[in-house]
Structure formats: C-alpha cells, structure tokens
Amino acid sequence: MQNSHQSVKSLHELYEKLGIPVDLIDAASGFTIHYLQQTFKEFPFTSEPFRPNYFSFLFIKEAFGKYTIDDQVFDIKPGTVYFTNPGNYRIFEWHSITDTCLITFNEGYLKEYVHQDVYRDFSYLLTETILPRVMQPAQFEMIEQLYQQIHREHLGDSPYKHKIVGSLMVALLLKLKEYFFQDYNPIYEGNRSSQIVKTFKQHLEQHFRELISGKVHTPLRVQDYADKQHLHVNYLSTVISNKTGKSIGTWIADKTMAEAKVMLQDVNLAIKEIANRLGFLEAAHFSNYFKKHAQISPAEYRKQAL
Incomplete structure (x- = not known):
C-alpha cells in the first residue's frame, strides 16, 4: 500500500x-x-x-x-x-x-x-x-x-x-x-466515540466560522465530515446519533439556523447576503430552508426579532 x-x-x-x-x-x-x-x-x-x-x-x-x-x-x-x-x-x-x-x-x-x-x-x-x-x-x-x-x-x-x-x-x-x-x-462507551463527537463538533464550528467570514463558500456534506476523521460515513453518523441523540444532519441544520437567526438580527445584512454567507446559491433556497425549520420566513423572523 x-x-x-x-x-x-x-x-x-x-x-x-x-x-x-x-x-x-x-x-x-x-x-x-x-x-x-x-x-x-x-x-x-x-x-x-x-x-x-x-x-x-x-x-x-x-x-x-x-x-x-x-x-x-x-x-x-x-x-x-x-x-x-x-x-x-x-x-x-x-x-x-x-x-x-x-x-x-x-x-x-x-x-x-x-x-x-x-x-x-x-x-x-x-x-x-x-x-x-x-x-x-x-x-x-x-x-x-x-x-x-x-x-x-x-x-x-x-x-x-x-x-x-x-x-x-x-x-x-x-x-x-x-x-x-x-x-x-454504546451510550456509556468511553474514549474514542467521545473524541469522535468532540472532533465533529469542532469541525462543525470551524466550518461555519469560515463560511460566515467568507473564507469558504460551500457547505460541508456529511461525507466531508467523515473524511476529516478518516471514518466511514455510516460509522460517523451512527456514533454521532448514538452518543448525542441527534443525527449529523440535525446538527448541521441546527447550526445553520442558529447562525442565520443571529445574522437576521443585523439590519445591515440583506437576506441575500446572509444566504450567500451560509452557502446557499439562491436567496429563495435559503428562505425555503429557513421556513422549513422555523415555520416562518427569514423576513418574518427578522421583523419579530426586531
């Protein structure tokens, strides 16, 4: 090899x-x-x-x-x-x-x-x-x-x-x-699973910081997070789900929504700009995504938050 x-x-x-x-x-x-x-x-x-x-x-x-x-x-x-x-x-x-x-x-x-x-x-x-x-x-x-x-x-x-x-x-x-x-x-298993979860969270936070700052422009897929730890994607998904009670997709969605809600409270940021920073190609895609997870549109959320 x-x-x-x-x-x-x-x-x-x-x-x-x-x-x-x-x-x-x-x-x-x-x-x-x-x-x-x-x-x-x-x-x-x-x-x-x-x-x-x-x-x-x-x-x-x-x-x-x-x-x-x-x-x-x-x-x-x-x-x-x-x-x-x-x-x-x-x-x-x-x-x-x-x-x-x-x-x-x-x-x-x-x-x-x-x-x-x-x-x-x-x-x-x-x-x-x-x-x-x-x-x-x-x-x-x-x-x-x-x-x-x-x-x-x-x-x-x-x-x-x-x-x-x-x-x-x-x-x-x-x-x-x-x-x-x-x-x-498996919930009580120690060491390596805990490290996998910790490392995944670190990668998630780092990636969103890079997205928001404009250093990168494309969201990571589940496969990308698995590759970062040299793990099979199904194995990473299983460890995360069993250790945290949440799927990787849910972690990514929750992080996306948390960052979106923070930025929507900044009136100087257009919704299109927020969408771009979070890696959405179109503002309409971001609006649909946000509404799916929050049950209201980004514009309605911004109005309520302000």
Missing part, C-alpha cells in the same frame, strides 16, 4: 493492495467469509497500516500473531474472537495460521439481509475497540458450527443464499451477544 492509514472499502480491495490472493473473496456482495490458512502461506506476514470501511469477526481456532487496533496491540492466540469496526486504524501480523476464519461485512449487507434496525438488538456492533474475547471450548464449538455453516451456504448456489446467510448471521450475532455483550450499551 502506498499511503499510510489508507482507507479500504472491502477486504477484496485490501488484499489487492497488499498483494494477497483474492480468489476466495467475493468482491460484490458486501459480505466475505474465508479461512485464512487457505490464503496465507508464508510467515511471518505483517500488513501495512489501513483503515477498513467494513466490520470484521476473526475466529482464532489455532493461530498466533499480533493485531493492532488504534493504539492497542493484542496477541493473537487460540480460542479467541476479535471484532473490529469500520474506521479503526489496524495492522495485522501473522506468525502462523492453522485454523482461522474471517468474516467481513458492510452496513448495507447487514441492513439488507440481517435487519433494517440491526443496531437495536446488536448495539455492540457500535463499539470502538473490543478486547479479544476468550471463549470456553463449548462456546467456541458452537460458534465454529455456525461459521462453518455460513461458509458452506456462502459457497453454495441457492437462490436464497444471501437470505440464508443473513439468518445464520443473526444466530451468530445473538450467540456472541449471549456470551459477551448482554449488558453492553
């Missing part, structure tokens, strides 16, 4: 950049499952730093190495499961692999084949950095049976393959919740 911390949209893209065979990786569905011992043949192997835009579960039946997630380094050892989320900085280092299964999936696949409101029942998917979980032998055996069946179905040609795999993923996610995450609540 040419750039440090480069974002990758899929495991297929990551393997291509690392020069790893991609024969076993489905590039199109948003879901992959394969056994690493069929892919990694030469050891030790250390990846370049990367930030994936997908979820992953790594089930270690027999393997050794190290796994870096953000600023934490974990030893890879038998009988463990690793979960990572979109956006985390990662490096993996393999010393040996005898039997290990990797499952990756994106949010689109989850919502299409698992459940539209998947985070309601599986809120642990929102976590930042989960410590590796060591399973009891009976627990690992149960999980192994599930991912083996998922693997078989994924390789099959049933017209209902994705729905079957989605149903099996529900069972897998429920078992992991039963074993490790029954009391997990």
Whole structure:
C-alpha cells in the first residue's frame, strides 16, 4: 500500500493492495467469509497500516500473531474472537495460521439481509475497540458450527443464499451477544466515540466560522465530515446519533439556523447576503430552508426579532 492509514472499502480491495490472493473473496456482495490458512502461506506476514470501511469477526481456532487496533496491540492466540469496526486504524501480523476464519461485512449487507434496525438488538456492533474475547471450548464449538455453516451456504448456489446467510448471521450475532455483550450499551462507551463527537463538533464550528467570514463558500456534506476523521460515513453518523441523540444532519441544520437567526438580527445584512454567507446559491433556497425549520420566513423572523 502506498499511503499510510489508507482507507479500504472491502477486504477484496485490501488484499489487492497488499498483494494477497483474492480468489476466495467475493468482491460484490458486501459480505466475505474465508479461512485464512487457505490464503496465507508464508510467515511471518505483517500488513501495512489501513483503515477498513467494513466490520470484521476473526475466529482464532489455532493461530498466533499480533493485531493492532488504534493504539492497542493484542496477541493473537487460540480460542479467541476479535471484532473490529469500520474506521479503526489496524495492522495485522501473522506468525502462523492453522485454523482461522474471517468474516467481513458492510452496513448495507447487514441492513439488507440481517435487519433494517440491526443496531437495536446488536448495539455492540457500535463499539470502538473490543478486547479479544476468550471463549470456553463449548462456546467456541458452537460458534465454529455456525461459521462453518455460513461458509458452506456462502459457497453454495441457492437462490436464497444471501437470505440464508443473513439468518445464520443473526444466530451468530445473538450467540456472541449471549456470551459477551448482554449488558453492553454504546451510550456509556468511553474514549474514542467521545473524541469522535468532540472532533465533529469542532469541525462543525470551524466550518461555519469560515463560511460566515467568507473564507469558504460551500457547505460541508456529511461525507466531508467523515473524511476529516478518516471514518466511514455510516460509522460517523451512527456514533454521532448514538452518543448525542441527534443525527449529523440535525446538527448541521441546527447550526445553520442558529447562525442565520443571529445574522437576521443585523439590519445591515440583506437576506441575500446572509444566504450567500451560509452557502446557499439562491436567496429563495435559503428562505425555503429557513421556513422549513422555523415555520416562518427569514423576513418574518427578522421583523419579530426586531
């Protein structure tokens, strides 16, 4: 990989950049499952730093190495499961692999084949950095049976393959919740999510200062705020919504309205000028936007405020 911390949209893209065979990786569905011992043949192997835009579960039946997630380094050892989320900085280092299964999936696949409101029942998917979980032998055996069946179905040609795999993923996610995450609540998770929210708010304030001062003229999109933190847009949106109770769109709208109301109280500023400063191409667009959120027009608001 040419750039440090480069974002990758899929495991297929990551393997291509690392020069790893991609024969076993489905590039199109948003879901992959394969056994690493069929892919990694030469050891030790250390990846370049990367930030994936997908979820992953790594089930270690027999393997050794190290796994870096953000600023934490974990030893890879038998009988463990690793979960990572979109956006985390990662490096993996393999010393040996005898039997290990990797499952990756994106949010689109989850919502299409698992459940539209998947985070309601599986809120642990929102976590930042989960410590590796060591399973009891009976627990690992149960999980192994599930991912083996998922693997078989994924390789099959049933017209209902994705729905079957989605149903099996529900069972897998429920078992992991039963074993490790029954009391997990992302609202009380610390550190990185809190930093993401804080950084987003800082970016929001800075951008509006630049808009109003005329340094920039185009409003930032949600994707732009995600790019600033090197995060997947869906992941940033989820963190902000769950930590603050407000969507990013609501944060942007509230900030836009707050700044507009302040400027409307300055009689020396024409409404057209206010619209331009806030990044609206036409005063009419600004008026419609303001009326949608305030139920009165900018002119009526100005009259009332004065």
